[in-house]
Amino acid sequence: MPFSIHIGPNIRTSPYFEATVADGVRSFSVYNHMYIPGSYGDPDGEYDRLINGVAQWDVAAQRQIELRGPDAETLMRFLTPREIAGTRVGQGRYVPICDADGMLINDPVMLKLAEDRFWLSIADSDVELWAKGLALAKGLDVAVFEPDVSPMAVQGPLAEDVVASLFGGWVRDLKYFWFRETDLEGIPLVLARSGWSKQGGFELYLQDGSRGVELWERVKAAGTPFHIGPGAPNDVERVESGLLSYGADARRQTVPANPFELGLGKLVDLDRPDEFVGKAALKRIAASEIARRLTGFFVDGAPVPGIPAPLPVLMADRQVGTITEMIFSPRLERTIALGLIATEIAEIETGLTVEVAGETRRLGLSALPFLR
Amino acid sequence: MPFSIHIGPNIRTSPYFEATVADGVRSFSVYNHMYIPGSYGDPDGEYDRLINGVAQWDVAAQRQIELRGPDAETLMRFLTPREIAGTRVGQGRYVPICDADGMLINDPVMLKLAEDRFWLSIADSDVELWAKGLALAKGLDVAVFEPDVSPMAVQGPLAEDVVASLFGGWVRDLKYFWFRETDLEGIPLVLARSGWSKQGGFELYLQDGSRGVELWERVKAAGTPFHIGPGAPNDVERVESGLLSYGADARRQTVPANPFELGLGKLVDLDRPDEFVGKAALKRIAASEIARRLTGFFVDGAPVPGIPAPLPVLMADRQVGTITEMIFSPRLERTIALGLIATEIAEIETGLTVEVAGETRRLGLSALPFLR
Numbered sequence: 210m211p212f213s214i215h216i217g218p219n220i221r222t223s224p225y226f227e228a229t230v231a232d233g234v235r236s237f238s239v240y241n242h243m244y245i246p247g248s249y250g251d252p253d254g255e256y257d258r259l260i261n262g263v264a265q266w267d268v269a270a271q272r273q274i275e276l277r278g279p280d281a282e283t284l285m286r287f288l289t290p291r292e293i294a295g296t297r298v299g300q301g302r303y304v305p306i307c308d309a310d311g312m313l314i315n316d317p318v319m320l321k322l323a324e325d326r327f328w329l330s331i332a333d334s335d336v337e338l339w340a341k342g343l344a345l346a347k348g349l350d351v352a353v354f355e356p357d358v359s360p361m362a363v364q365g366p367l368a369e370d371v372v373a374s375l376f377g378g379w380v381r382d383l384k385y386f387w388f389r390e391t392d393l394e395g396i397p398l399v400l401a402r403s404g405w406s407k408q409g410g411f412e413l414y415l416q417d418g419s420r421g422v423e424l425w426e427r428v429k430a431a432g433t434p435f436h437i438g439p440g441a442p443n444d445v446e447r448v449e450s451g452l453l454s455y456g457a458d459a460r461r462q463t464v465p466a467n468p469f470e471l472g473l474g475k476l477v478d479l480d481r482p483d484e485f486v487g488k489a490a491l492k493r494i495a496a497s498e499i500a501r502r503l504t505g506f507f508v509d510g511a512p513v514p515g516i517p518a519p520l521p522v523l524m525a526d527r528q529v530g531t532i533t534e535m536i537f538s539p540r541l542e543r544t545i546a547l548g549l550i551a552t553e554i555a556e557i558e559t560g561l562t563v564e565v566a567g568e569t570r571r572l573g574l575s576a577l578p579f580l581r
Numbered sequence: 582m583p584f585s586i587h588i589g590p591n592i593r594t595s596p597y598f599e600a601t602v603a604d605g606v607r608s609f610s611v612y613n614h615m616y617i618p619g620s621y622g623d624p625d626g627e628y629d630r631l632i633n634g635v636a637q638w639d640v641a642a643q644r645q646i647e648l649r650g651p652d653a654e655t656l657m658r659f660l661t662p663r664e665i666a667g668t669r670v671g672q673g674r675y676v677p678i679c680d681a682d683g684m685l686i687n688d689p690v691m692l693k694l695a696e697d698r699f700w701l702s703i704a705d706s707d708v709e710l711w712a713k714g715l716a717l718a719k720g721l722d723v724a725v726f727e728p729d730v731s732p733m734a735v736q737g738p739l740a741e742d743v744v745a746s747l748f749g750g751w752v753r754d755l756k757y758f759w760f761r762e763t764d765l766e767g768i769p770l771v772l773a774r775s776g777w778s779k780q781g782g783f784e785l786y787l788q789d790g791s792r793g794v795e796l797w798e799r800v801k802a803a804g805t806p807f808h809i810g811p812g813a814p815n816d817v818e819r820v821e822s823g824l825l826s827y828g829a830d831a832r833r834q835t836v837p838a839n840p841f842e843l844g845l846g847k848l849v850d851l852d853r854p855d856e857f858v859g860k861a862a863l864k865r866i867a868a869s870e871i872a873r874r875l876t877g878f879f880v881d882g883a884p885v886p887g888i889p890a891p892l893p894v895l896m897a898d899r900q901v902g903t904i905t906e907m908i909f910s911p912r913l914e915r916t917i918a919l920g921l922i923a924t925e926i927a928e929i930e931t932g933l934t935v936e937v938a939g940e941t942r943r944l945g946l947s948a949l950p951f952l953r
Contacts, residue, residue, distance in 0.1 A: 213608040214586035215619050216889040217816070218906055219705070219828035220610065221835055236585040238592065239611035242705065242832070247587050272834075309717050314710065333591070333614065335707035337833075338686065342714025345681050345858065355834050444589070456591035460614070461709075462644075462727050463593055486717065517588040534590055 223269035224421025240270035264440035269359035301386035311490035332455035364410035451577030505575035595641035596793025612642035636812035641731035673758035683862035704827035736782035779822035823949030877947035
């Protein structure tokens with residue numbers, strides 16, 4: 210279904226927008242009220258670059274929420290069930306955020322920039338409003354705001370070579386989720402080893418939105434010897450890798466799910482002495498109610514390129530799960546899916562089906578990830 | 582620029598989605614994490630139906646946030662600077678919502694369903710997270726959630742005839758923003774005289790998402806004698822009418838603005854004895870800092886159909902305002918715009934310009950609305 214999207218002032222364009230248009234972007238989605246490239250019209254080439262080469266992604270829509278001030282750490286600790294003590298300045302951590310019911314409402318990477326200064330690199334929900342509301346009502350002395358920060362991702366096995374050619378050999382020693390504040394010939398940015406794929410890579414958190422096109426062009430030029438090309442967060446690779454997508458695999462309004470169901474239980478520290486949002490609910494859930502778990506599915510039959518919305522997983526006529534994303538994997542040469550399945554369903558279960566585009570397809574279960 | 586948008590599971594489809602596809606929807610945007618139709622490929626016809634006939638809009642993306650419980654009114658009063666005492670069950674009110682800096686973060690219509698039950702029919706930001714965070718940290722006894730409610734708008738001068746033929750003559754006596762809980766042959770809904778145009782009309786707040794296509798078809802059938810057709814919230818009509826669009830004319834992250842600047846000062850009650858979010862900041866602003874005001878602009882030269890992002894308004898080389906939307910008005914036969922202008926600029930000012938697509942255009946100021 211070839212629907213179009215209008216570029217208008219009610220949704221933000223990214224600082225890289227003009228560069229992505231010049232490089233042939235063909236589709237957009239919207240994420241955190243900002244246009245985000247979806248495809249450059251060459252899905253096979255974009256996938257191949259990510260798996261075998263290096264790709265350049267406009268992920269400015271992965272907005273940052275800054276917590277700054279004397280109570281920044283207090284607020285940060287209240288926001289997440291994860292124990293973040295011991296996190297060093299220059300270190301990132303993946304921190305689920307839950308509401309008072311223990312349901313996931315975002316799953317950002319936290320960057321600790323200073324003892325009193327954190328960024329949350331957010332998925333698609335207004336964490337700024339959530340954190341500001343809590344800080345306000347609790348009377349905390351902390352500013353919560355969206356700074357002028359716009360990430361660009363460089364992803365793929367050759368990403369390190371590209372980034373090292375721009376910043377120097379020290380980047381090769383950067384550990385996963387660690388970062389450094391630096392600049393590229395005067396363009397201020399934070400360089401982190403991170404990114405929404407399992408192919409390795411870096412994110413350049415541009416700190417001056419007026420210089421997006423310049424940064425894009427510099428990375429593109431440095432990547433030319435490595436055959437860099439444009440791309441976007443890749444649903445095929447992320448399903449193969451079992452990478453969670455808040456918005457698809459979980460969303461408060463459509464697929465409400467708690468961290469235990471989503472395989473994030475090890476990030477929930479119920480023994481913490483201090484209070485955090487959702488603690489009582491998560492304790493109750495941990496004691497009794499972990500009804501589902503995130504799993505992979507193999508889908509029989511002809512290739513399915515994608516689905517428009519979550520689909521129920523059936524056993525006989527009973528719903529026992531939800532498929533939240535389905536794609537055709539070129540490397541596995543079969544259709545695979547991610548979703549939630551009732552905890553009591555064993556991996557050897559054979560009676561599972563899903564209705565896709567009017568056809569009943571048989572499903573098998575798979576551990577995650579499908580591929581490393 | 583004909584960009585496409587992919588329909589995938591990370592953004593919700595509306596309960597009316599299949600019906601709009603069957604009726605030929607051609608473009609979508611995203612609003613409150615849901616696809617919303619943008620156009621059916623006939624902009625002149627869609628405009629004409631709204632101005633002279635009747636149009637049917639999928640505005641399910643105008644989500645509802647429900648406040649329910651003993652402290653629902655307490656939370657509602659805390660959320661908005663408007664005095665809502667005296668609002669009757671069955672009555673709606675337009676209620677700006679500000680953050681602690683007095684900046685607008687949404688401008689919903691509040692529907693009072695019961696003494697302890699309110700809906701906020703929201704613009705494009707996560708009011709659910711804002712209200713839930715405040716309620717949680719203040720320890721209020723109120724549930725905050727998104728109910729299964731999906732509005733459809735019937736707009737235009739013939740809307741009343743269509744809605745009366747479906748529901749009966751009583752709808753002709755419904756006052757603006759008032760509503761009634763009712764049903765259409767068993768389809769539960771709230772019927773309100775409201776909608777995001779100045780052409781008159783109603784909104785049907787469907788309360789069962791599984792029956793969207795059925796409701797769409799019933800309204801379409803009832804509208805056939807009146808030549809009803811599909812449409813979408815119309816930027817041309819809304820600029821002509823001076824109707825505010827949160828997201829375009831104001832957004833916390835891109836065009837931060839307070840209610841006084843946006844012409845909503847009469848909805849801010851600084852004499853209220855009780856506390857509400859932003860009260861201190863709004864008092865300070867009211868005393869001294871109302872730097873800009875919402876205004877209309879006439880744009881010289883060839884027709885401009887739209888702009889991709891806000892544009893600075895210049896006087897000599899100094900920025901004195903921001904244009905937030907620009908369209909060509911068929912009824913005025915000229916290009917017009919909405920935006921903010923420095924308070925000291927008089928309406929007779931002649932030295933204003935804007936750069937549009939590489940050209941310098943002269944601007945004149947206009948009171949709002951352009952048309953009634």
